[in-house]
Amino acid sequence: MRYTIEINDDFDLKKIFECGQCFRWNETETGVWSGVAMGRAARVSFDGRILTIADSAPEGAENVWPEYFDLDRDYRAARQAVAVDGYMAAAGEFGAGIRILNQDRWETLCSFIISQCNNIPRIKKIVETMASCFGDEVAFRGETRHAFPSAAAVAALEPEDLSPLRCGYRAPYVIAAARAVASGGLDLDALSRTDEDTARRTLKALPGIGDKVANCVILFSLRMGGAFPVDTWMKKALSRHYPDGFDPAVFGQNAGLAQQYMFYYQRSFTEKENAS
Numbered sequence: 300m301r302y303t304i305e306i307n308d309d310f311d312l313k314k315i316f317e318c319g320q321c322f323r324w325n326e327t328e329t330g331v332w333s334g335v336a337m338g339r340a341a342r343v344s345f346d347g348r349i350l351t352i353a354d355s356a357p358e359g360a361e362n363v364w365p366e367y368f369d370l371d372r373d374y375r376a377a378r379q380a381v382a383v384d385g386y387m388a389a390a391g392e393f394g395a396g397i398r399i400l401n402q403d404r405w406e407t408l409c410s411f412i413i414s415q416c417n418n419i420p421r422i423k424k425i426v427e428t429m430a431s432c433f434g435d436e437v438a439f440r441g442e443t444r445h446a447f448p449s450a451a452a453v454a455a456l457e458p459e460d461l462s463p464l465r466c467g468y469r470a471p472y473v474i475a476a477a478r479a480v481a482s483g484g485l486d487l488d489a490l491s492r493t494d495e496d497t498a499r500r501t502l503k504a505l506p507g508i509g510d511k512v513a514n515c516v517i518l519f520s521l522r523m524g525g526a527f528p529v530d531t532w533m534k535k536a537l538s539r540h541y542p543d544g545f546d547p548a549v550f551g552q553n554a555g556l557a558q559q560y561m562f563y564y565q566r567s568f569t570e571k572e573n574a575s
Contacts, residue, residue, distance in 0.1 A: 302360040304350045309374040311396025312345050318397050318563045319419060319532075320519050322410055322426045323447070335430065337363055337403055338446040340439035355439040369398050374556070381550050381557040386540045393567070394560035400519060404487035405480050406447040407520035408502075411512045412472050413464075425464050432463055453477035472507030479505060491521040498523065524552040533558065536565040 312332050316324040324334035331344045340355040350368070354360045365371070378395060382388035409429075414422045426447075433448035433456070454477040458470040466473065479485035485505070490498050498521055502513040511528050518526035527547035529537070537545050547554040 300354045300357055300360055302352045302354060302364065304352075304365065304370065305348060306345070306350055306370065307348070308370075309378060309395050310345060310350070310368075310398065312343060314394060314396040314563060315368075315398050315400065318394070318559050319566075320515075320559065321400055321402060322419070322423045323430070325423075335437060335444050335446060336367060336400075338435075338437070339363065340437045340444040342440075353440070355437050355444075366401050369401055372398075374398055377553045377556055378560075381553050381560065383549055387557065387560070390560040390564040391557075394563045397556070397559050397563060399524070399555055399559065401522060402520045403447065404491070404516075404520040405450045405477075408476055408480070408487065408516050409447075409450075409453070409473055411515040411519075412476060412507060413466055413469055414515070415469060415507070415512060425466050428464050429461075450477045450480035454481035469507065472505070475506045476508075487521070491523075495523050495525055499526075518555040518558075524555045525550075527554045527558045529558075530562075532562050532565045532569070535569070536561045539565075 312330075313326070316326075316332055316334075321334075321336075323336065324332050327333040327342070331342055333340075333342050335341070338356075342353040344351050350364075352360060352364055354364075356363075374397075378391045382391050410422070410426050413425050413429075417425075430445040430447050433452050434445035435448075437444045437446050453473065456474060456477075458474050461470040461473060464470070476485070480487060485501070490501055493501075495517055498517050499510070499513045502508050502516055503510070511530055514526040514528035517523045518528060525548075527550075547557065550557040
């Protein structure tokens with residue numbers, strides 16, 4: 300199915316897919332991105348006004364993709380709201396087009412457990428291998444892709460079954476999380492209706508989950524915009540630009556978006572410095 304949406308707001312697929320929030324999209328042609336999300340394989344492109352989506356599913360695109368890309372939110376206004384100083388104005392301008400995706404909650408939890416002490420190319424490889432090994436097949440344009448495996452499918456495994464993924468010490472954490480979700484002991488949908496502190500505390504009760512992973516899950520799937528994940532890149536940005544301390548509460552419910560601008564800005568300029 301081919302589906303189009305007109306967008307008159309900040310929107311940039313490259314920035315959206317390369318700002319560290321998702322791991323199953325790749326640019327297969329210039330300006331064309333291929334991936335699997337919400338159990339659907341898709342190819343997406345954006346010409347500056349029209350978002351075009353070729354979708355593997357025969358129906359439902361009009362409900363799935365606007366929500367996935369958070370199209371009801373005014374990102375231009377949010378970007379202006381986080382420009383509290385010169386640095387944030389520059390970071391926001393550089394990252395204009397980033398949007399916070401509304402991703403599958405179990406997939407996000409599992410992916411960010413895998414992300415611990417890992418770089419993005421390796422995270423993407425592990426996540427894709429996991430889908431290929433344990434996810435349902437999705438036919439799309441003559442190819443076979445794979446949906447991310449359900450929590451129930453992963454819960455039936457043992458840590459040693461994940462050896463093809465080469466995810467090391469993270470395997471028991473993945474299995475424990477899958478069993479918590481599959482059993483109903485961890486209800487991610489219900490958790491999304493609580494508050495950040497409750498969600499963070501609940502997620503951190505799982506083996507192997509600390510503040511960073513919990514905040515990523517809260518921001519990228521529980522739709523709580525005040526979460527502010529801090530990883531290595533963010534520590535560099537904060538120490539360089541806010542050496543006297545920094546309180547993300549200044550951004551309110553736009554804190555997560557501000558974090559994405561800072562992350563993308565810091566990583567892009569560090570990579571450019573390292574390449575020169």
